[in-house]
Amino acid sequence: MSAEENKTKLAEAREEAIDADANLQLIPLFISYKMGIFNLSHRIVLSPLTRTRSYNSIPQPHAALYYSQRTTNGGFLIGEATGISETAQGYPNTPGIWKREHVEAWKPIVSAVHEKGGIFFCQLWHAGRVSNYNHQPNGEAPISSTDKPISKHPPPRRLGTDEIPTLVSDFRAAAKNAIEAGFDGVEIHAANGYLLDQFLKDQVNDRDDIYGGGLENRCRFPLQVVKAVAEEIGPHRVGVRLSPFTEYNDCIDSDPQALGIYMAKSLNQCGVLYCHVIEPRMISLLQRCDDETSHFSLRPIRKEFGGTFIVAGGYDRNEGNEVIANGGADLVAYGRLFLANPDLPLRFRLDAPLNKHDRSTFYTHDPVVGYTDYPFLHPSYGQLSSSLRCEEK
């Protein structure tokens, strides 16, 4: 090919790429979005997914491959629930971020995501009463807002009022560590029946101190955590996950709509980057109920929050496009679909077939099986834009 022909071909290819990008902007999930200081190239977020492959709480090198497989240039990823302290753990082999060894182990994993242009937040987690003696230091009882147990777990120890500031400091220190490990920010896990949710919800929180009773008191500790973390790393690097409607881990509130609205208003005042809420239709972690017994919507909560609003729970491609198009959310977090389809943004872009998840491997401990072995689309499937190509490293 002559130099002139080569130049023409390159110009044509460039024009085609520009056209393809312009078309992409017509698909709601692919309209680029500015989330504070972060420029996102699409709206498909990796939902936090516990994968129990961090042996003895230490993140492992194989996590670099797992997250990097799910990274696109300008894509937003939320890491798996990560313990903030020794008392935070509730399952085997979940990662931590409370000691130096954790920070050092996270670094190459975060780097692998950054190398591909991803934006990566660490989900800060304390399991509270969803734990067992063998996950607690010295075999002690797990801690909670209450001493009421949930099934298959030992009775928790009700935290004293004077112990709360230490937990707030633990969250703060964990956030500092996450930034040191290279994460772009943190998501505070106040959902799914774990410690912070155990304070938020009135069917669990039976305290009579300043952390129990009315909405303001029940939200006090979670909001103290948010404020401390925001003070430490800046509110522009802080997101919060809520599930007021979900009953997972026996964590129920009698007025979830009021709880969600109160939290959204308060988070707004804190100036945090995003609010990430699980849909009311998710009656449990993975169980979707579409019989309209759940007549609630996240709209009133979204209305109260001025920052980025992320929704999660049971979304597919069409519903994701719909919720973005009708203004119900800015971003959509995908759990099981992203777990089983490392190249989910590409598949959505091409409307390609999806792999099915294998539930039996969700919480197993193999570094590969059910983790990094889900297949990618065959390279010949469609013309791929480099920004959305997810290549295995």
Ligand SMILES: Cc1cc2nc3c(=O)[nH]c(=O)nc-3n(C[C@H](O)[C@H](O)[C@H](O)COP(=O)(O)O)c2cc1C
């Ligand atoms: C294997 C697995 C692990 C999960 N781990 C977490 C977690 O660590 N933190 C969290 O907030 N949610 C967790 N979830 C919930 C998901 O983030 C998401 O809310 C849920 O899967 C519903 O979304 P989906 O219908 O897109 O899968 C987990 C879900 C699954 C399937």
